Amino acid sequence: MVSARSERVAASAGYLLLGAAATALPATILAFAPGGVLAMLAKSMIPEAFADAWMSAARGCSMGIAPTFAGAVVAQRALWIGLVAPRA
Numbered sequence: 692m693v694s695a696r697s698e699r700v701a702a703s704a705g706y707l708l709l710g711a712a713a714t715a716l717p718a719t720i721l722a723f724a725p726g727g728v729l730a731m732l733a734k735s736m737i738p739e740a741f742a743d744a745w746m747s748a749a750r751g752c753s754m755g756i757a758p759t760f761a762g763a764v765v766a767q768r769a770l771w772i773g774l775v776a777p778r779a
Contacts, residue, residue, distance in 0.1 A: 737752075
């Protein structure tokens with residue numbers, strides 16, 4: 692169990708080390724956790740799903756990935772052509 696003191700020390704260290712970091716660094720750090728979840732899915736759950744019903748698993752993966760990818764492309768294009776301002 693983590694003590695309250697160690698949490699305060701970790702939060703202070705993180706603020707001091709990353710307070711003046713470029714905007715790409717926090718985004719990279721925040722992308723690390725979803726990557727871990729995807730790695731867990733790829734290692735344990737996806738092979739089991741494909742073993743039992745590979746066609747429906749493939750359709751489900753495609754239907755989940757396609758809108759996510761399309762949303763990312765639309766958001767990037769909106770930033771690129773200036774429809775929205777980047778966050779500061």
